[in-house]
Amino acid sequence: MAHKDILTGEHFIHGDAACAEGGLAAGCRFFAGYPITPATEVAERMARRLPEVGGVYIQMEDEIASMAAILGASWGGVKSMTSTSGPGFSLMMENIGLGMMTETPCVVVNIQRGGPSTGLPTLVGQADIMQARWGSHGDYGCIALAPSSPQECFDLTVHAFNLSEIYRQPVFVMADEVVGHMTEKVVIPPRRELTVVERTYPNMPKNDYFPFESTGSLPAPMATAGQGYNVHVTGLTHDERGYPVITDIVQERNVRHIVDKIRKNAEKIIRVEAIGLTDAEVVLTAYGCTARVARQAFENLRDRGHKVGFLRLITVWPFPSNLIRELAPRVRAFVVPEINYGQVAYEVERTAQGKAEVMLMALMGGSIHTPEEIEDAVGEYL
Amino acid sequence: MKVRLRELQPFDKEAAEAAIKHDHGLHPHDEYLKPGRIPHIWCPGCGLGVVLTTFIEAMRRKNITPDQCAVVSGIGCTGRVAGYLNMDTYHTTHGRAIPFATGLALAKPDLHVTVFSGDGDLFAIGGNHMIHAARRNVNLKVICVNNFNYGMTGGQVAPTTPLGAKTSTTPRGNAEPGFNLPHLAHAAGAVYVARWTTFHPRQLVHSISQTFDKTGFTFVEAIAPCPTGYGRPNKLGAGLDEMKFYGEHSEIRNGAPPGDAEIELRGKIVVGTFIDVDRPDFLTSYNSRIVSAAQAKGKQKEKVKIA
Numbered sequence: 001m002a003h004k005d006i007l008t009g010e011h012f013i014h015g016d017a018a019c020a021e022g023g024l025a026a027g028c029r030f031f032a033g034y035p036i037t038p039a040t041e042v043a044e045r046m047a048r049r050l051p052e053v054g055g056v057y058i059q060m061e062d063e064i065a066s067m068a069a070i071l072g073a074s075w076g077g078v079k080s081m082t083s084t085s086g087p088g089f090s091l092m093m094e095n096i097g098l099g100m101m102t103e104t105p106c107v108v109v110n111i112q113r114g115g116p117s118t119g120l121p122t123l124v125g126q127a128d129i130m131q132a133r134w135g136s137h138g139d140y141g142c143i144a145l146a147p148s149s150p151q152e153c154f155d156l157t158v159h160a161f162n163l164s165e166i167y168r169q170p171v172f173v174m175a176d177e178v179v180g181h182m183t184e185k186v187v188i189p190p191r192r193e194l195t196v197v198e199r200t201y202p203n204m205p206k207n208d209y210f211p212f213e214s215t216g217s218l219p220a221p222m223a224t225a226g227q228g229y230n231v232h233v234t235g236l237t238h239d240e241r242g243y244p245v246i247t248d249i250v251q252e253r254n255v256r257h258i259v260d261k262i263r264k265n266a267e268k269i270i271r272v273e274a275i276g277l278t279d280a281e282v283v284l285t286a287y288g289c290t291a292r293v294a295r296q297a298f299e300n301l302r303d304r305g306h307k308v309g310f311l312r313l314i315t316v317w318p319f320p321s322n323l324i325r326e327l328a329p330r331v332r333a334f335v336v337p338e339i340n341y342g343q344v345a346y347e348v349e350r351t352a353q354g355k356a357e358v359m360l361m362a363l364m365g366g367s368i369h370t371p372e373e374i375e376d377a378v379g380e381y382l
Numbered sequence: 383m384k385v386r387l388r389e390l391q392p393f394d395k396e397a398a399e400a401a402i403k404h405d406h407g408l409h410p411h412d413e414y415l416k417p418g419r420i421p422h423i424w425c426p427g428c429g430l431g432v433v434l435t436t437f438i439e440a441m442r443r444k445n446i447t448p449d450q451c452a453v454v455s456g457i458g459c460t461g462r463v464a465g466y467l468n469m470d471t472y473h474t475t476h477g478r479a480i481p482f483a484t485g486l487a488l489a490k491p492d493l494h495v496t497v498f499s500g501d502g503d504l505f506a507i508g509g510n511h512m513i514h515a516a517r518r519n520v521n522l523k524v525i526c527v528n529n530f531n532y533g534m535t536g537g538q539v540a541p542t543t544p545l546g547a548k549t550s551t552t553p554r555g556n557a558e559p560g561f562n563l564p565h566l567a568h569a570a571g572a573v574y575v576a577r578w579t580t581f582h583p584r585q586l587v588h589s590i591s592q593t594f595d596k597t598g599f600t601f602v603e604a605i606a607p608c609p610t611g612y613g614r615p616n617k618l619g620a621g622l623d624e625m626k627f628y629g630e631h632s633e634i635r636n637g638a639p640p641g642d643a644e645i646e647l648r649g650k651i652v653v654g655t656f657i658d659v660d661r662p663d664f665l666t667s668y669n670s671r672i673v674s675a676a677q678a679k680g681k682q683k684e685k686v687k688i689a
Contacts, residue, residue, distance in 0.1 A: 003676070003677070003680040030485065030488065030489055032481075032484075032485060048676075051668070051672045051673045051675075051676035051677070052676045052677065052679075052680055054673075056488045056489075056665075056668065058484070058488065058518075058664075060481060060484075060514070061481075061510050061511060061514040062510065064478065064481070064511075065478070065480075065481035065484075065510075065511050065514070066481075068474065068475070068478040068481035068482040068484075068485065068511075069481045069482065069484050069485035069488075070485055071474075071482055071485060072454070072472070072481070072482040072483055072484060072485025072486035072487075072489070073485035073486065073488060073489040074485070074489075075470075075472060075485075075486055075489075076485065076486045076487075076488070076489025076490040076493075077489060077490065078489040080485065080489075094475055094478070095474075095475055095478060095482075097475075098474060098475050098478075102472075207399075210393075210395075213393070223470075224490075225452045225470040225486060225489075225490050225493055226449060226450070226452065226470060226490055226492070226493050227470075228449050229470070230416065230448060230449075230468050230469050230470060230471075231470055231471070232416060232419075232464070232465050232471045232473070233470075233471065233472045233473065234464075234465065234472075234473035235473060235474060235475055236473065239393055239398075240393045240395075241398065243416075243418065243419065243465070244465060244473075249391050252388060252390060252391075253390055253391070253392075253393065256387070256390065
């Protein structure tokens, strides 16, 4: 093929484009989306690039349809993704639930803007973090990654595809408008240096295949349409064969499986960037674009000799509860800057269990924190 | 936090297998039915069994094996069709069968992807998806079982309920007219449009088997009795009476303009194959216009590099 799916080399691109290239590098060959600021550039890049590499781009009639289409494509054996922002993410919740219940791998990129409702279409927000965790009804496990740079938009989209294949469920890339529209150097490695998890297909006889079986807290391999396993896939509570069974007993197995596959593997999934935690008296906890500012504040404070730690969440979900729990008794406070009125800060407060103070530095959206205001806030505890 | 859970009762594979061995093979269509899924949940007198059988007959007639097919359903009584067919079947969310099937059909273009769903699912909550899939001419076979009401939830008014008809949410009669489904499907761009009732199983088999030869968006409406939700409040009698009623009120007019197929309460029902045309489906158009242009440009670039 004349066009490359992996654009190995150095690029000067924005985070949205890097998300698209990350998807292509991970093997995504189907994208269904709907225009929305500030995520449109992901779709535009995919519309141009997918036909070059043998994939299909389709612009659907809304985000509900986009989410449904990527689930269908995934059952057709093709890695699939969509991208959106707050209002579209809200519409996707219904079929995100279907993806969780039917254990369908795919990736949803959310370039967050200010909300609620139409909010600030062109300006930054980080207020969809709890929606990613709890937005669709019912219980399910959640994996959400928060890139802090265009480079990470690439890296974490690849990683999101890998996690979606391993745990067989939709995985969220929770970027934000600042990171999505920021242009920086992005290095795309050669194919041999990229870790790409390919789908596991069943190869056992038909009668021994149980598509919704839990095998040591992991999902079963996934049969593709037409492979001959004649699978039934339903959003209803179902047994290990996929047959609907409307009883409390099967509900107990079904829901615990889709929650536990994340809960029991949380420590394997969680990624953080931790600097200076060993002697820290105050820990700055941030993610996404906010972590860039927090990092600057951390360095300034350290330069002035203050014992400050920096904890960047790369996976927002599952949340690094054990780490916070372990840090809490030996630090004075966690300072949590985020562009919402308290989402990750509540999780920090909950897991710190009153053993350290927690300060939420909230911005409602439309602007980012300054290093000075973060330094000032940390100063309260020094 | 500590979590206390009830003890899990593991899946009993042997019992499931024994149940299948006990029942599977008794039904003449068992080759096409998912082992262990029959008996179905439909009411006595319901028309869904007839439509399911005509689909299987059409597959037989065209020598299409279950491995060449996938069925996608939405929610409702017709939404349960998927679960009974012994092929890859997807029971999705309410109204979203068509966009799910769109993704599936584009990822697996060699499969015959059929959407089996009800009038409420396809034309109320899923109406927008339906018209856009028809406009794009996605290679999908849509079979809409129209029973003029929401059966699963107990007989509420639907987008197809005729003006004046009684349902549990229109106890004094429906103040709105219903959709003319073939007219809507045609206007949106379907390449094949037919309507029959369950009184016309042979014609239904014929129409469904014709859709297996079409590439693009096809639409078959099957009017089916719902004695529980629609027949009773509208005094159409038992399931058999309602089916006879539809049969007697039908007027076969193949090739009729779909605009003539309006349905009125106790009025005549125009049935037949209304539309059978050809135009490039989504994937053909995408490949010939977009993919070929994108890849030609890539080759050009390569030539320049070589030079």
